[in-house]
Structure formats: structure tokens, C-alpha cells
Amino acid sequence: TVGLPIKCKAMVARAPKVPMVEEEITVMPPKAGEVRVKVIANALCHTDIYTLDGHDPEGLFPCILGHEAGCIVESIGEGVTSVKIGDHVIPCYTPQCCETSCVFCQSPKSNLCPAIRSTQGQGLMPDGTVRFKDSEGKDIFHFMGCSTMSEYTVIAEISCAKINPKADLKKACLFGCGISTGLGAVWNTCKVETNSTVAVFGIGAVGLAVIQGAQMAGASKIIAIDINKDKFEMAKKLGATDCVDPTSLDIPVQKHIAGIMTDWGVDYSFDCTGNVNVMRSALECAHRGWGVSCVIGVAASGHEISTRPFQLVTGRVWKGTAFGGFKSRTDVPKLVERMMNGNINIDHFITHNFDGVLGTNQAVEALHSGECLRAVVNY
Ligand code: NAD
Ligand code: AHE
Ligand code: ZN
Numbered sequence: 483t484v485g486l487p488i489k490c491k492a493m494v495a496r497a498p499k500v501p502m503v504e505e506e507i508t509v510m511p512p513k514a515g516e517v518r519v520k521v522i523a524n525a526l527c528h529t530d531i532y533t534l535d536g537h538d539p540e541g542l543f544p545c546i547l548g549h550e551a552g553c554i555v556e557s558i559g560e561g562v563t564s565v566k567i568g569d570h571v572i573p574c575y576t577p578q579c580c581e582t583s584c585v586f587c588q589s590p591k592s593n594l595c596p597a598i599r600s601t602q603g604q605g606l607m608p609d610g611t612v613r614f615k616d617s618e619g620k621d622i623f624h625f626m627g628c629s630t631m632s633e634y635t636v637i638a639e640i641s642c643a644k645i646n647p648k649a650d651l652k653k654a655c656l657f658g659c660g661i662s663t664g665l666g667a668v669w670n671t672c673k674v675e676t677n678s679t680v681a682v683f684g685i686g687a688v689g690l691a692v693i694q695g696a697q698m699a700g701a702s703k704i705i706a707i708d709i710n711k712d713k714f715e716m717a718k719k720l721g722a723t724d725c726v727d728p729t730s731l732d733i734p735v736q737k738h739i740a741g742i743m744t745d746w747g748v749d750y751s752f753d754c755t756g757n758v759n760v761m762r763s764a765l766e767c768a769h770r771g772w773g774v775s776c777v778i779g780v781a782a783s784g785h786e787i788s789t790r791p792f793q794l795v796t797g798r799v800w801k802g803t804a805f806g807g808f809k810s811r812t813d814v815p816k817l818v819e820r821m822m823n824g825n826i827n828i829d830h831f832i833t834h835n836f837d838g839v840l841g842t843n844q845a846v847e848a849l850h851s852g853e854c855l856r857a858v859v860n861y
Contacts, residue, residue, distance in 0.1 A: 485511050485518070485557040491839045492614070492632030494622060496544045498536030502631070504840045507622060509634040510613040512559035516636050519553035519571060523652040524630045525856045526550070526845040527659045528686060529780055532756070533625065537782035542605040545623035546614060549575050550658040551630035552651025562639045570647045572658045574810035575626040577640040593809045598638050602627040608638055631842050633861050643814035649822055652858055656828055657817045659805070660856065664691020664754070665826070666806015667776050668699055672750050676700030679748040681739055683764050684755035685713035687831050687855045688778055690720055692752045697721025705743060707735060710852050716830060739767035751775045758785045765789050768798045777802035831856045
């Protein structure tokens with residue numbers, strides 16, 4: 483079943499802060515334990531831009547970005563048994579090896595399977611080499627184990643979540659990152675209970691997914707915080723009960739939330755901005771005695787969080803989440819089923835659609851405009 487090299491189009495990020503360029507590349511066949519997929523649709527996540535803009539300490543160039551995609555298996559490498567040619571899959575940057583020896587896969591407490599994390603962070607496949615060559619035959623790095631800004635890509639078998647082939651890949655791709663992360667932060671990482679009070683900082687796709695998850699969990703008060711007031715209309719539609727623009731306050735937003743809007747703070751708060759000052763506000767607006775604050779946003783290289791330890795001494799808990807704590811191969815297919823049976827509506831996240839791999843640059847522009855939640859690029 484192992485095929486020949488494929489020539490196709492891909493967006494190559496040549497250097498930080500430089501627009502990506504469409505190039506003809508060669509995608510080598512999958513090696514043992516790997517799967518080559520045809521990418522049908524890819525949505526842009528803020529993290530792609532963060533790496534493209536040079537803020538990622540693990541950012542390597544030249545590379546092929548992209549990690550929120552819907553794909554069809556084109557060929558499989560030696561030993562691959564869990565997917566076959568023609569299967570529909572969502573590549574997952576948090577893999578799930580399911581080995582009995584993997585303490586992370588065996589624990590219900592975490593989804594952070596480390597099986598291929600080290601090579602993934604170095605832009606390589608698990609055997610330490612790459613599957614992408616440019617037109618001069620030079621190597622191009624992988625990204626987050628996905629590299630879905632290419633018509634074809636190669637991923638590890640343990641990164642493939644096999645989904646219902648009847649699901650629309652142009653929608654289901656969103657479960658590859660942002661939506662799953664926001665929902666899972668609420669349901670898995672924080673386990674928000676009915677009647678909880680919640681504050682969500684940053685109302686992009688991730689923040690909106692947090693609001694949606696909190697509403698589904700039965701939260702009684704959901705405070706949406708953003709410096710862009712245009713975000714509030716959708717926040718309210720999805721369940722926000724209050725909206726706050728911190729720039730219009732004359733006191734710190736955490737004092738406004740814990741003091742004026744609530745007596746002692748919120749039960750749960752979420753940072754969906756990646757700004758370390760916002761992370762501090764989110765922690766400090768959490769309820770004295772038990773408030774939990776969850777970091778979702780990814781901070782730029784060199785940025786660190788701080789607060790007075792007194793905030794923790796007096797019972798607040800600071801935690802974080804990767805991919806919303808979902809075990810990817812087990813849980814993503816279930817999320818897709820829930821979308822198909824109407825239990826999780828995600829249509830409102832797709833604000834823009836573009837065609838062709840080159841449409842990725844229009845998606846980048848759209849995400850920068852502040853009006854975009856998710857731009858889906860259909861290849
Ligand atoms: P986005 O750019 O669409 O949304 C960010 C929002 O934050 C915007 O609405 C912006 O106006 C708002 N914002 C910016 N500065 C603010 C401030 N000071 N106060 C309040 N709001 C502010 O991004 P996204 O795709 O929704 O991703 C959000 C963050 O989550 C990013 O940092 C991304 O890298 C990260 N992320 C993490 C995971 C994970 O697994 N932990 C997964 C996906 C995304
Ligand atoms: N490379 C960065 C870390 C980036 C990061 O934290 N990524 C999130 C996913 S963002 C998806 O949009 C994550 O899940 N991290 C866990 C992991 O294993 O990477 C850095 O700081 O080095
Ligand atoms: Zn992402």
C-alpha cells in the first residue's frame with residue numbers, strides 16, 4: 483500500500499514574519515507507523531499565526547504550518563492497522579498511543595501522550611527525518627505533527643482520529659483544535675458544574691467554545707471579556723450573560739469582576755488570549771477559597787506569568803489545558819458524532835471560506851482583521 487512520492491501544492495513558511503508562499507513540494511510516502519493523507523479542508527488557528535510571527539520558541543523554518551484539518555487517508559506505512567486507505571481522519575497534535583506502557587494514555591487524568599512529542603517539537607517525523615522536500619530537493623520541517631497547509635501531508639498513525647465518513651470535513655476540521663480545546667477546558671480540565679459562575683477572557687473561537695461549553699454545562703453566569711466589543715454579539719448568542727470591555731473600566735478588570743459583578747469572584751475563569759497580564763487578571767478574578775483559573779492561551783517566547791502567592795494561599799488554583807484534555811483518538815470521533823446529531827453546533831464558528839491552498843494567505847488576513855473566528859480553506 484505504500485505509494486510513490488507525490489508532487490503537490492503547499493504553503494511554505496520560509497522565515498518568521500514573512501508571508502507564506504505557495505510552492506510545489508514533494509511529499510514522500512509514509513514510513514512504518516505513518517499515514518499519508520489528502521487534506522480536504524484546513525482552518526486557521528491563532529497558534530499558526532503565532533508561530534509564523536516568530537513568537538514560538540519551537541518555531542522552525544522553512545516549515546509547513548497548519549493543524550486544524552479534515553483529511554482522507556491516501557496511503558499507509560508498514561504496520562499501520564488502525565486506519566486504511568479512504569478513511570476520514572482529523573490529524574491531532576496531541577497523539578494517543580494507547581500503549582499499556584504509556585502512563586499518560588493509561589491515566590484518566592491527562593491526554594498528554596509523550597510518545598512522539600520530542601521529534602514533533604523538532605519539526606521531524608518520529609524517526610528523526612522529514613517527508614517534505616522543496617523543488618530543490620531541500621528538507622522542509624513539519625509542524626505540530628500535522629502540517630496541514632499542504633494538499634498532502636504525512637502524520638503518525640497515533641495522531642489520526644478516525645471519524646464518521648459521513649461527516650462534512652469542511653466543518654469537522656474545527657475539532658482538530660480550537661473548538662475541542664475550548665469545550666474540553668470546561669468539561670474535562672475544569673469540570674464546570676451546574677450553576678457555576680464563569681469568566682472568559684478573549685472571545686476568539688477558543689473563548690466562544692468555552693462560553694458554549696459553559697452554557698451546556700449549566701453555568702448560571704458567564705462573563706465574556708474582550709477589548710474588541712464586536713465580539714460580544716456572538717458571545718451573547720452562545721450564552722454569555724454579561725460582557726466587559728476592560729479598556730472602558732477605570733479599575734482593573736479583576737477588581738470589577740470580583741467585587742462589583744460578583745461578591746468574591748467567579749468559580750472558573752479561562753484565559754483565551756495568550757497575554758500573560760490577562761492570565762493574571764483571570765487568576766485574580768477567581769473566587770476566594772476555591773476559584774479555578776485555566777490557562778488556554780499560548781504565550782510568546784520569553785513571557786512569564788506572575789501573581790502574589792497570596793492569591794494561591796487564599797485558595798485560588800492556577801491550571802492549564804492542552805487540547806482541552808481530550809484523548810484525541812478516542813474523543814474526537816465522539817465530538818464529531820455529537821456535531822452530526824445536533825448536540826454540538828459549530829456552524830457559527832465558520833465566518834470565512836476560501837478556496838485552494840493559496841487561499842491560506844487570505845485566511846491569515848481575515849484572522850488579522852479581528853472579524854474572523856475561523857476561516858476554512860477548502861483545497
Ligand atoms: P483569536 O485571535 O481568534 O482570539 C483571541 C481574542 O482575544 C480576540 O478576540 C482578541 O480581541 C482578544 N484579546 C486580545 N487581547 C486581549 C486582552 N488584553 N483582553 C481581552 N481580550 C483580548 O485566537 P484563538 O484562535 O481563539 O486562540 C486563542 C488563544 O488560545 C491563542 O493564544 C491560541 O494560541 C491558544 N490556543 C491554545 C490551545 C491549547 O491547547 N492550549 C488550543 C488552541 C488555541
Ligand atoms: N511551542 C510552544 C508551545 C505551544 C503550545 O502550548 N501549544 C499548545 C497547543 S496550541 C494549539 O493551537 C499545546 O497543546 N501544547 C502542548 C504541547 O505538547 O505542545 C512553546 O512554548 O514551546
Ligand atoms: Zn490551534
